[in-house]
Amino acid sequence: MRRIAIVGAGQAGLQLALGLRTLAPDDYEVLVVSARRPAEIRAGRVQSTQQMFEPALALERALGLGLWDAVAPRITGAELVTADPPGTRALTVTGTLRAPAQSVDLRLKTARWLELFEERGGRVEYRSLTAGELPALAAAQDLTLVATGRGPLGELFGRDKRHSPYDGPRRTLAVVYLHGVAPQPRLPGHLRLIATPGAGELFLIPGLTLSGPCDMLLWEAVPGGPLDRWHQLATPEAVLARSLELMRHHAPWEYERCAGAEPTDAGASLVGAVTPVVRHPVAEVAPGSHVLGLADAVVLNDPLAGQGCNTAAHCADHTLRRILDRGERPFDRAWQQQTFAGWWEERARHSTAFTNLLLDGAPEHMRQTLRAAAGHPEIAHRYVNGFADPADYREWLLEPERAAAYLAAVTGRPPGP
Incomplete structure (x- = not known):
């Protein structure tokens, strides 16, 4: 039985942990390290607004995690x-x-998921893990993942300047x-x-x-x-x-x-x-010992575009599939890099590009698109549904030339003020 540790008990960490216990309970011994117990989470402060769209919700439901479908407002x-x-x-x-x-309030969601993880045979250590303790934890596991970007643990993953244009909060x-x-x-x-x-x-x-x-x-x-x-x-x-x-x-x-x-x-x-940042996905915590960052630990976006929990859910799903496909082969640095690269290409880069576009103030071609959307339901429908799948924006919105061609095709005239 392979040993996997996940540091952090948020959307990505718990979804991945529950996925492993649900789909392959005899193959993986899963440990979650959580800084707070369920009762403490429920009694704490709200964490975000966490609206989740259907593609991410479907990933939860596939694992039996859609526990609030009957009571959450639609x-x-x-x-x-x-x-x-x-x-x-x-x-x-x-x-x-x-x-x-x-x-669904993350206090409600993550507290119940922690309890469910233990009910499904997972093990939780309730403690605050320091960066100095991470090498010993990683040495005892086949794979260690860090699913929290707060404090020194997030700083283990160096800032990727290519994709991190901001040196402070934009909001x-x-x-x-x-x-x-x-x-x-x-x-x-x-x-x-x-x-x-x-x-x-x-x-x-x-x-x-x-x-x-x-x-x-x-x-x-x-x-x-x-x-x-x-x-x-x-x-x-x-x-x-x-x-x-x-x-x-x-x-x-x-x-x-x-x-x-x-x-x-x-x-x-x-x-x-929040200072938006993209970090390098793999950290060497001891010679030859590497840990993989998940979700906000390595790709942290401002919540303006509503992508946080959605991107985290897709990260957990992608990583889960990669782990299950790996079999008995080692979770080495190359595998960890490739796992991040797959999630970045599938989802995270599109969420990041769209969020940053909004943070910087909508450029003129986007303002033209929204003006057209006010009078054309087809454009409005596509724009609103892009929040669920931001990869679609690349096809028609992010670049001025593609936006102009799309608007001309729908409206029958060139875009204008």
């Missing part, structure tokens, strides 16, 4: 509003998803989960995005938290801009109060829906920032 589409000037609907793009998405982030948001009868089940050029974005996402269905607010503020007002806000009540203040000016139609809302619990907010 995200059936998206309404994207450009507010220019602030507080004014200048442009609206609405699209329906081919299959519903969902957002300041604030999240708060709410009960009591008034329903939107016109487009029930739709994710909402309000983008104010030069200032940032506001997302309102139907979701499921510990206490039931909720609405998740995510602010993406351009540093130093008018939405960047989240520093030193320590409580959900403070984040909600600041949210309402900003919404009254920047999205008054959403302020009206949220004015009577309240935080779902004492841990229902998070404020911070």
Whole structure:
């Protein structure tokens, strides 16, 4: 029986661990190292907004992990509003998803997955692993994977300058989960995005938290801009109060829906920032001993494009298939490099390219595309569904020439202002 250790108990690490215990329980002894127990996770702070689209959800369901399908609100589409000037609907793009998405609070999800992993015969060590302890752990395993990019463990994987154009955060982030948001009868089940050029974005996402269905607010503020007002806000009540203040000016139609809302619990907010980075996937922790990074440990994107948990799910699936196909052959450095390269080509590079395009401010050809989408449902449908499969954007959106050719084919005229 081969021994595999996974450091980190998030989307990628637990999905991979559960996949191994589900598909080949007699072939792999799987250890997960988690810094927190399920009860601590449930009692902690929210981690993200984690909307997941159908391709990623299908990977979970194939492993018996779609535990919230019957209770999680169905995200059936998206309404994207450009507010220019602030507080004014200048442009609206609405699209329906081919299959519903969902957002399940990671406190709820990862806590239950940890319990399920142990129920399926996996072993968990509940402790904070230091970088200095990693060589001993790796020496006792056939394969060790690091599925957390936080702190010194993430720093083991050196920054890949070719794919890491940023040396600091491109957005300041604030999240708060709410009960009591008034329903939107016109487009029930739709994710909402309000983008104010030069200032940032506001997302309102139907979701499921510990206490039931909720609405998740995510602010993406351009540093130093008018939405960047989240520093030193320590409580959900403070984040909600600041949210309402900003919404009254920047999205008054959403302020009206949220004015009577309240935080779902004492841990229902998070404020911070992310520096997007792509790291080298393999770290040598001792002479001849290598560990492989997974998901956010090696490809960390800003949540603006909603790719984090989706990319992590695809990373776990790709790595799972590679492990099962390897048989008794060693998980050497070359195999680890090839495993990352396959995931990068299949998914991660497309998520990264699209996210970075949005972070840098939509270029003119993309603004032309969104203007066309407002009047052409076919374009709106393709744009909204690209969030589920960002590889499609490469075919028609990321490059000006391809975007122009696509718009001309759909609209019958060259793109213009």
